[in-house]
Amino acid sequence: MSGAGGAADFDRPGFGGPDFDGPGLLDGVASVLFVHAHPDDETISTGALIAELVARGIRVSLLTATRGEQGDVVPGPLSVLEGTDALTHEREQELQRAAETLGIAARFRLGERPARAGHLQRRVYRDSGMKWIRPGLAGPADDIDDDALVRAPLAEVAADVAALIAQLRPDLVISYDNGGGYGHPDHVRMHEATLAACRAESAPFAEVVHDPAPDAEWFALDRHLATVTAALRCHASQLTVDGAHIVHSGGQREPITLAVGLRAL
């Protein structure tokens, strides 16, 4: 989930808003790596931005940390998958289709080479789950698996992200802000790990923000609605699309995000 970015007055792509006077974050950028925690985050939070980058001829890669094991399933034919290994497989397929729809060139899983440090064995980082603390703000779940992402040492996660950055050498790395967008512990962890990895590899990092700010470059991307909607529909176990809204498995509605900001850190 994410806050809705309306900001109709910022209707030019890449227009930084009235107070933004920094250099364009995408100037001269030919390759971007997005780092996300769960299948569907790439589309919900940054689908329009990915579509925009692809339209500009930028090569987009995606690193996803978990397989979304803890997320609920949309009531209906896929409900039988809830809590089973088959759900993991289904979400992998959904993610692949969404990535293809958005035009993502390459996709990676955290804990698997090349997103695995040194000579360490492959590792599966599991979805840590969450619970709502109040509307719009998530916190840690009551029960967290030992192999959940948030239980893994930050240094290990960061080293895995760094290994992929070292391999790809992207011109820009994009991930969550330090609040994880809405507080999901896995999002916060991936912000921390990605920032640390970028520092270690001297790679430029930008965080996604959902409200215009003087220090963030703002992108209003309504023209990618059709692409984002098509990618969202790929995540059928997690959400449905109702007009210009996403309906999550638990029934929560949010507008489809078609405007985001980037803040260089």
Ligand SMILES: [Zn+2]
């Ligand atoms: Zn997520």
